[in-house]
Amino acid sequence: MRTVPQFRDVAVQPRLRFNLFAFLIVLCLVSSSRxxxxxxxxxxxxxxxxxxxxxxxxxxxxVLSESGIGPFLxxxxxxxxxxxxxxxxxxxxxxxxxxSYRSPSFEPHSHEFAVSLSSDFQVRGLTEFRRLRWRxxxxxxxxxxxxxxxxxxxxxxxxxxxxxxxxxxxEPFGFMWPISTxxxxxxxxxxxxxxxxxxxxxxxxxxxxxKEEPVLATILSGDLKYLGLEELFLADRRWQAEKFxxxxxxxxxxxxxxxxxxxxxxxxxxxxxxxxxGDGLKLVSFRQWLWNVSRR
Numbered sequence: 001m002r003t004v005p006q007f008r009d010v011a012v013q014p015r016l017r018f019n020l021f022a023f024l025i026v027l028c029l030v031s032s033s034r035x036x037x038x039x040x041x042x043x044x045x046x047x048x049x050x051x052x053x054x055x056x057x058x059x060x061x062x063v064l065s066e067s068g069i070g071p072f073l074x075x076x077x078x079x080x081x082x083x084x085x086x087x088x089x090x091x092x093x094x095x096x097x098x099x100s101y102r103s104p105s106f107e108p109h110s111h112e113f114a115v116s117l118s119s120d121f122q123v124r125g126l127t128e129f130r131r132l133r134w135r136x137x138x139x140x141x142x143x144x145x146x147x148x149x150x151x152x153x154x155x156x157x158x159x160x161x162x163x164x165x166x167x168x169x170x171e172p173f174g175f176m177w178p179i180s181t182x183x184x185x186x187x188x189x190x191x192x193x194x195x196x197x198x199x200x201x202x203x204x205x206x207x208x209x210x211k212e213e214p215v216l217a218t219i220l221s222g223d224l225k226y227l228g229l230e231e232l233f234l235a236d237r238r239w240q241a242e243k244f245x246x247x248x249x250x251x252x253x254x255x256x257x258x259x260x261x262x263x264x265x266x267x268x269x270x271x272x273x274x275x276x277x278g279d280g281l282k283l284v285s286f287r288q289w290l291w292n293v294s295r296r
Contacts, residue, residue, distance in 0.1 A: 053086040053094060059235065059286040061181050061264070065279045068105065069179070069269075077102040079281060081181055085291065092124075093117035095182055099128075115182045121262030123174065123186040134214040137161045147171070150204060154215075163214055169202040176203035176220060176248065179281070184256060185264035188244055191224045198223035203248055222248035224256075232257060232276065234265055235286035241265050245274075255280075261292060 061081040068075030083097030095115040102108050111130040118124055123145050131139040138154035138161070150169050156162040172190050174183035191199040203220040227243040241257040248254075255274060257266040268280020276282065 053088050055084055055289065056087050056291040057085040057286070057288040059083060059085075059263075060284050061281055062284045063279075063281045064284075067279060069279065069281065075103065075105075076177075076179060077105045079179060087291065091119040093119070093121065101179075117182065117186075120189060121186065122172075122189050123183050126175070126180060126183065132163070132214055133208040134211045135161055135163065138163070143175075145173070165215070165217060167204070167217060167219070169204065169219060170200060170221070171202075172199070172224075173202035173204065175206070177205045179267075181264045181267070181281070184267055185258050185262055187224060188242065188256060188258050189262055191226060191244065193226045193242075195226055195228060198225040198247075200224075201246075203246075220248045222246060227255075227274070230257065232265055234283045237286070239265055243274075245270065 063069050063079040066077065068077045069079065079101040081097060081099045083095050086094045088094060098112050100110040111128055113129065114127040116124040125144045127140050127142050129140045132154055135154060135156060137156045137158050140155055142155060143150060143152040148168060148171060150167045152165040154163045172187040174180065174187045187201050201222050201224045203222055205218040205220060207216040208214060209216040225245045227245055230241050230243045232239045232241045239259055242260055244256040246254040246256055253270040255268055255270050257276060258264055266276040266280055266282050268277050271277050
């Protein structure tokens with residue numbers, strides 16, 4: 001486990017025919033909806049007439065238990081994340097959404113976020129549209145996942161108040177706390193699928209410690225092990241999930257479930273039965289248009 005002291009301060013019809021026609025249209029729309037397909041309206045570039053991005057899926061994650069989740073105090077309570085997945089013209093993806101939670105249990109938080117993903121669903125960058133607790137001039141907060149390095153900035157309006165981080169990490173790497181659902185899924189993309197081998201991973205924990213240390217970063221070096229396939233029933237559908245065990249220092253192991261396409265399905269503390277318990281984070285709703293969530 002390695003601790004980085006803080007971000008560096010540096011100077012983000014006939015009636016019968018009409019009714020029949022209307023009935024056929026409704027029937028087609030209903031059938032399309034039930035199959036999970038349907039063309040969403042793309043966003044077009046003003047004045048160019050070309051497609052910038054196309055909405056292809058949307059969903060929601062929740063922690064249903066009120067006991068809190070997280071290996072360190074303060075824990076996270078009432079976590080809820082609603083998101084929309086977009087495909088960009090170059091084949092990469094973008095996620096936009098809203099995240100809400102309580103941490104500590106009496107302190108509510110809610111903010112928008114965005115995630116940049118590669119074409120194979122690995123995180124390229126994260127943006128949170130909020131301010132640092134001890135730096136009201138900051139925001140939006142941005143972290144870029146570069147080769148073997150995590151680079152973050154608080155984007156303060158006053159350059160003298162800006163805080164930044166350049167943190168060497170081993171790949172694959174991602175955020176552990178605060179909870180970042182797409183980052184947790186991303187670390188599984190290049191992990192070994194051999195159950196006899198563990199893949200070393202770096203997980204980053206970020207704390208907003210104090211006015212003197214507005215940001216404290218800790219690297220948790222852990223192991224990610226593939227446990228095989230497991231059928232889950234989540235968000236009103238059955239999934240053939242890939243299951244992983246995540247071991248990090250100073251805490252009991254976690255389990256991660258993803259679709260073969262890279263979508264996080266569940267994240268929970270490991271129990272004796274190695275099942276997705278009620279204390280974990282789950283995909284509770286999902287709708288797709290064009291994306292195949294079961295691809296590799």
